[in-house]
Amino acid sequence: MTKNLAITVDIGTTNAKVTLFDYTTGEIRERASFPTIKIEDKEGELFDHQAIWGQLEAILKSFVVQNKEKIDSITIASVGEAGVLLDQEGVVVTPMIAWYDQRAREYIECLSKQQKETIYRITGLPAHSNYSLGKIKWLMDRIKNKEQGPYLWLNIPDLFAYYLTKRKVTEYSLASRTMCYDIEKKDWSNELLSYFDLDGMIQFPEVISASTIIGYTTDSGLPILSDEKIAIRIAGHDHMVGAFGIELQENELLNSTGTTEGLLQLMKSPANNQENFGKSLSNGVFIDAQMYTIFSSMPTGGSAFAWYQQLFNKSKEQLTSECGQLLNEYLKDKIVPLETGFFIPHLNGSGAPFKNGRSKGMLYGLDLTTQAKDILFALVLGLVLELKLVTECFEHNIADRIVVIGPAINNPLWLQLKADAMNKELKVINIDEAVSFGALRIAYPTFTAKLPSETYQPNPKRASELSQVFEKYQTLYQSKKQITKGKLTS
Secondary structure (H helix, E strand, C coil): CCCCEEEEEEECCCEEEEEEEECCCCEEEEEEEEECCEEECCCCEEECHHHHHHHHHHHHHHHHHHCCCCEEEEEEEECCCCEEEECCCCCECCCEECCCCCCCHHHHHCCCHHHHHHHHHHHCCCCCCCCHHHHHHHHHCCCCCHHHCCEEEEEHHHHHHHHHHCCCEEEHHHHCCCCCEECCCCEECHHHHHHCCCCCCEECCEEECCCCCCEEHHHCCCCCHHHCCCEEEEEEEHHHHHHHHCCCCCCEEEEEECCCEEEEEEECCCCCCHHHHHCCCEEEECCCCCCEEEEEEECCCCHHHHHHHHHHCCCHHHHHHHHHHHHHHHHCCCCCHHHCCEEECCECEECCCCCECCCCCEEECCCCCCCHHHHHHHHHHHHHHHHHHHHCCCCHHHCCEEEEECHHHHCHHHHHHHHHHHCCEEEEECCCCHHHHHHHHHHCCCCCCCCCEEEECCCHHHHHHHHHHHHHHHHHHHHHHHHHHCCCCC
8 A cells, every 4th residue: 555644743832733634635534732731830931741652542543543554654743852861771760841940041141251151152052041952961960770771862852752652863954052062063962961960960862954854663562553664763852844835045044933032043154252242142953954043932922822811811713803803903093002911921931142041031111091992902012023033133124024934924913023124035835834844844854835925125214113112122132131130230
């Protein structure tokens, strides 16, 4: 029987998506999703990797049963930084700390300035508790039998690929989010392990290309799945996989939206220089390991809308309707940004150029006439101004346009404000799951398909107005930055 189907897996912060494609046409045959299950403890949040795997395994088995002998591959992408430690017997011995969890902050704050600079020179990453190495240190400090090591670190896709093949490997873009990978030598750094007193206690897996088949389900020993020979690949870090899927060019900036927002640019060589260190920009190895990425994550993106819905008890339909009404008013000049409030959307800390998990949000412009819809506009405007702030850190002058993927494609208000604030053409890729499509392209490099897209052009008048609003935003941002540091002076 001819195999013409492929499965892609995308483990996101909020939801996990499993898609069954006909890889000869790109047609989606079936899609399943479930919440990325979390556990709260006294320190913060964990990903419940056992429950996530249980859900994923059930969906994979269902797809296999319904499509006997037709599925050729399973390719897995996910958020970065989160993972587990395995003992010498291959048994998971730790929980999985969510990528955004701040419990490892104390270890980062103890690093000297010189150590942080060395970390940036080697890994291209600003030292931060989001990355894996601080999490590994936190977990190791709570392992009772340290002498039974060394322990092996596996990221989320690595772990699930291990379950499916019994092979322990990772992929370049995921390795370069651990804060322990030398992106120029393309090798693990023992020097950085010593900063955390982890010498000889931690191992990392072999790093291979995303397109490499790491094994087959026949080796898994899992009921149903082991009956069929299905190739397994690790696609990589979700933002990078999405960029690969849409064939991002060097003269474009990718705005990847979701629970968080990401901004990514492709480079021929690492940009781990002192200037970018000062801006807290993250370097990495791309899916195509001959290329590099310069990247920044804005910890609050789509999650701000969820916060608004919960705060004002709004349904998704109500939110969509309100955004539509606001867009109509904005286009008819009934909303003047210079006269509205705006939000500094640090609901989950801040990214570049002041990367700080302690940073808090701020709403400016309230008065006795302020309504919920005004706060919604201020929220969207704030997200856009934050994006502009981060964009200023990039070599954006060489970017001809900004390319948008993810849930923002369904919010025309958000998109038009982005185009106006950036004063650049916005190319919107109208596919629901760019990461899933990218994982498919990784598995089948010769596969081509025309991606539906549309463009948003900046309004010169609005661009000028938003440039003035941005000046106010920067002033408040600097004041808030000093408050966060505890150094505000009169």
